[in-house]
Amino acid sequence: MDFSLPPDLIAVRDRTRSFVRDALIPLENDPRQGPHGPSDEFRRELNALARDAGLLAPHMPGEWGGLGLDHRGKAVVFEAAGYGLLGPLALNIAAPDEGNMHLLEQVADERQKRRWLAPLALGEIRSCFAMTEPHPGAGSDPSLLLTSYRRTPGGYVINGTKWLISGAEGAGVCIIMARDEDSPDGEPRATMFLADMDRPGIVIERTLDTLDQSFPGGHCVVSFQDLVVPEEDVLGREGEGFRYAQVRLAPARLTHCMRWLGAAHRAHDVATAYARERRAFGKALIDHEGIGFQLADNELDLHTCGLVVAHAAWVLDQGGKGRHESSVAKVICSEAIWRVVDRSLQVLGGLGTTRDTVVERIFREVRPFRIYDGPSEVHRWSIARKLAREGVQ
Incomplete structure (x- = not known):
């Protein structure tokens, strides 16, 4: 497996990072966000910003207005988008639309694609x-x-x-x-x-x-x-509904990992910056092992998640179904990302429980990830069943 990135993918990643930092993070406190999500007016404005930046629906083929990224490309760009809470929504790569677009692109007939996939990819409908x-x-x-x-x-x-x-x-x-x-x-x-x-x-x-x-x-x-x-x-x-569900769910579990990995990096960066500046008992927090080791464990979990996602993306790009790999990635990443965000909040102390940083919001957003698209327990059961059938390879 070659994990080196081609220049064109590096360019898209860097454009996404800049777009998230410069255009989206300043909008994270926009009042058009409520307990049941951003308003449709706000979503459309975000999609327009991404369209102007040439980043709308990058996972879709060119005929539907996208950049035609493969799974490795998605791993890189989706993580960059996930660094901002509004990134996936702006790029039109958020769930459930991203998974539904993939399913329609794979299974729908041409009439259905023109009727529903085309406006969905353009952000005209959800x-x-x-x-x-x-x-x-x-x-x-x-x-x-x-x-x-x-x-x-x-x-x-x-x-x-x-x-x-x-x-x-x-x-x-x-x-x-x-x-x-x-x-x-x-x-x-x-x-x-x-x-x-x-x-x-x-x-x-x-x-x-x-x-x-x-x-x-x-x-x-x-x-x-x-x-x-x-x-x-x-x-x-x-009669093929369950088979099509796997067409959707296997890659959708993996793209969840990609997006939330970006958010976990954001929480870790906030906590690390705070620990380097905040002083207690005569030195910076990061110089106390109780804090420094938590941030070191964050680095380990983030690194592991990145490798797991890259491997699963590679399997899908090689034509594999990726069901087993996506289950493995879903469990490892959902639990590791939760640990990263939880540690980050702990490092921030009282500040972490407030909305003065984005970590409190990320904390609430990533906890359900261990449940939706299959809770960890069900994926462990599926992995165990595979072992029972096939043994150790």
């Missing part, structure tokens, strides 16, 4: 991905999928309830996972459907109050009440 359900429905266990569909002349009728649907409020399109109502219990035959969010039968029941607040549209409870979807709006082939 999207959501409706898979997770409240108890007793599907969460980490897809066999519990309850939202169902039945055939009707010319299409399908969908009924069910989803929750923790990121970005649902104000989204333009939803990707819905539903089971054939004739599927046997425990063995659902799942299909993905595309639906404009203003269609009759889609109801946003409420927006949940959550720890994080970086997702425009918040995290919602959404119900489908006799929603009619025409045949041409099936995403891919009927």
Whole structure:
């Protein structure tokens, strides 16, 4: 594996770093951000700034207005964008839109791409991905999928309830996972459907109050009440929903690692600068082992995350499915990034608990990362199952 970066990728990385530092970090306290994310007006302004900088949707192929970055390129640029809390949103590489764009680019037909992928890549609309359900429905266990569909002349009728649907409020399109109502219990035959969010039968029941607040549209409870979807709006082939979910989720887990790695670097930099300046008991905080060793451990965790992400990106770029690698990366990075941010807050002491630095916000934003896109426990279980089947390679 060659980890050296080509000059063109270095140039994009450096432009992204400068853009985040000069244009976005000064906007992090803009009042158009609330408990359920930035307003759509603010998002569009951020997208316009990124478009003017030539950095909008860098993960998309040129035909959709992007830079066509491969997974290694994403690792470099997404981390640079993640250094600012507004970076991923401005570049249009934030979840869930980034993962949905990847899925549409891989699976959608040409008509669907023109209708939904094109405006999504340009930031003209947002999207959501409706898979997770409240108890007793599907969460980490897809066999519990309850939202169902039945055939009707010319299409399908969908009924069910989803929750923790990121970005649902104000989204333009939803990707819905539903089971054939004739599927046997425990063995659902799942299909993905595309639906404009203003269609009759889609109801946003409420927006949940959550720890994080970086997702425009918040995290919602959404119900489908006799929603009619025409045949041409099936995403891919009927019955292939679970397979397509892996097309989306494996790389999406990895891009989460990339973005939050940038935020962890930011928290570490803030804490390190403070520890070098703040004095106690006759010397700078960083010269006390209790502080210096925490920052050294941050360096170790950040270095490990960078290598893990680079390896997983390499596997995907070589044509591998990357499901195992993304599970490994998700566990290592989500837990290591949390440790980095937690230590950074501890180094800052009382200052870290205030909003006088960005670390308090990063602390709240990264904690859910250990849960969404599969909690650490489920990924460990998946890794153990692989070992049981295949043994040590």
